[in-house]
Amino acid sequence: MKALVYHGPGQKAWEDKPMPQVIDDTDAIVRVDAVTICGTDLHILKGDVPEVTDGRILGHEAVGTVESVGTGVKRVKVGDRVLVSCISACGSCRFCREARYGQCLGGGGWILGHTIDGTQAEFVRVPFADTSTYLAPDGVSDEALLMLADILPTGWEVGVLNGQVRPGDVVAVVGAGPIGLAAIMGARMFSPSHIVAIDLADSRLDAAKQFGADVTVNNGREDPAAAIAALTDGLGADVTIEAVGTPATFELAAALVRPGGHVANIGVHGEPATLHLEQLWIKDVTITTGLVDTSSTPTLLRLLGGSQLDAARFVTHHFTLDQFEEAYDVFARAGETGALKVVLTRT
Numbered sequence: 293m294k295a296l297v298y299h300g301p302g303q304k305a306w307e308d309k310p311m312p313q314v315i316d317d318t319d320a321i322v323r324v325d326a327v328t329i330c331g332t333d334l335h336i337l338k339g340d341v342p343e344v345t346d347g348r349i350l351g352h353e354a355v356g357t358v359e360s361v362g363t364g365v366k367r368v369k370v371g372d373r374v375l376v377s378c379i380s381a382c383g384s385c386r387f388c389r390e391a392r393y394g395q396c397l398g399g400g401g402w403i404l405g406h407t408i409d410g411t412q413a414e415f416v417r418v419p420f421a422d423t424s425t426y427l428a429p430d431g432v433s434d435e436a437l438l439m440l441a442d443i444l445p446t447g448w449e450v451g452v453l454n455g456q457v458r459p460g461d462v463v464a465v466v467g468a469g470p471i472g473l474a475a476i477m478g479a480r481m482f483s484p485s486h487i488v489a490i491d492l493a494d495s496r497l498d499a500a501k502q503f504g505a506d507v508t509v510n511n512g513r514e515d516p517a518a519a520i521a522a523l524t525d526g527l528g529a530d531v532t533i534e535a536v537g538t539p540a541t542f543e544l545a546a547a548l549v550r551p552g553g554h555v556a557n558i559g560v561h562g563e564p565a566t567l568h569l570e571q572l573w574i575k576d577v578t579i580t581t582g583l584v585d586t587s588s589t590p591t592l593l594r595l596l597g598g599s600q601l602d603a604a605r606f607v608t609h610h611f612t613l614d615q616f617e618e619a620y621d622v623f624a625r626a627g628e629t630g631a632l633k634v635v636l637t638r639t
């Protein structure tokens with residue numbers, strides 16, 4: 293089969309790899325029907341994730357058809373159309389019992405395209421298939437469903453739920469990439485009074501408006517603190533969500549929150565950020581961090597099935613699997629191409 297293989301920083305190729313086989317009896321082999329690229333894959337290609345080694349097939353998001361299953365797989369059957377989640381779950385460790393699948397101690401967590409071969413391939417081995425895949429609801433397109441593999445649960449769990457967004461809140465989202473946009477889409481469901489999107493790229497701020505932000509601030513030329521002060525009698529945002537992953541944007545999110553508010557960090561950080569405790573200690577703020585658990589996937593599937601979640605809106609570009617190199621190029625130059633999510637499908 294063909295797969296997108298990582299060969300060290302800056303190096304990748306769409307090349308031949310052996311067909312994956314069932315190794316553990318809880319595995320399924322899934323034929324990949326639709327797959328996408330994540331900002332985290334770009335981090336890997338920059339060399340920011342050293343656990344990913346030469347020869348690894350990338351990718352942690354897919355929709356596919358079950359090709360074969362191990363003898364221990366009970367729920368998933370050959371021929372099922374499934375969502376392959378970015379987080380795998382053993383289902384029985386301490387953290388899985390608390391639905392904290394991202395922290396799985398039994399061999400799950402973020403493993404696909406990280407510590408084992410991933411989904412950017414014609415076929416993928418999915419460990420713990422019963423607890424790491426979700427049956428596709430009828431009437432939902434592959435590409436809409438694919439948005440539930442990573443970005444929608446991430447924005448929802450790590451941004452909106454950790455940030456405890458409530459009706460009437462002023463929510464500030466720093467970074468309007470796919471993750472920030474997913475947080476905006478999720479925050480809308482709680483009827484905030486205002487959603488302020490903050491980004492350096494006007495194209496991303498335009499997208500933020502389409503996804504439900506009513507105020508946009510380009511922090512390259514405008515002051516987000518002034519914009520939020522104007523909406524909150526100078527108090528600051530009830531909830532700030534960091535969706536970039538740099539020291540400057542974390543510090544901005546922490547500076548924009550009101551006393552008693554919540555700062556929800558989503559960004560993957562590679563460098564230390566300064567926690568201004570000399571300002572924050574007196575403000576009663578709650579700061580949360582998190583890796584997505586995908587524990588919200590069943591909820592999001594119901595919202596999708598009930599047409600309450602416009603997941604397909606994220607998809608800006610379509611390719612076939614053999615166009616992986618081109619798809620990476622378009623996704624990596626999102627500022628110029630306007631890419632949010634690119635979807636690759638079988639021909």
Ligand SMILES: NC(=O)c1ccc[n+]([C@@H]2O[C@H](COP(=O)([O-])OP(=O)(O)OC[C@H]3O[C@@H](n4cnc5c(N)ncnc54)[C@H](O)[C@@H]3O)[C@@H](O)[C@H]2O)c1
Nearest residue numbers: 331467469470471491492496535536537558559560583584
């Ligand atoms: N915690 C998790 O489980 C989890 C899961 C998936 C992704 N992530 C992380 O979430 C972050 C966002 O992901 P994405 O795919 O949306 O990334 P992205 O790169 O597509 O988007 C980031 C956005 O931030 C903007 N930006 C950059 N610097 C800025 C600044 N100084 N001020 C304001 N805006 C700025 C960019 O213009 C861009 O629109 C990444 O760090 C990613 O690794 C975390």
Ligand SMILES: [Zn+2]
Nearest residue numbers: 330331332442
């Ligand atoms: Zn991802």
Ligand SMILES: [Zn+2]
Nearest residue numbers: 382385388396
């Ligand atoms: Zn587990």
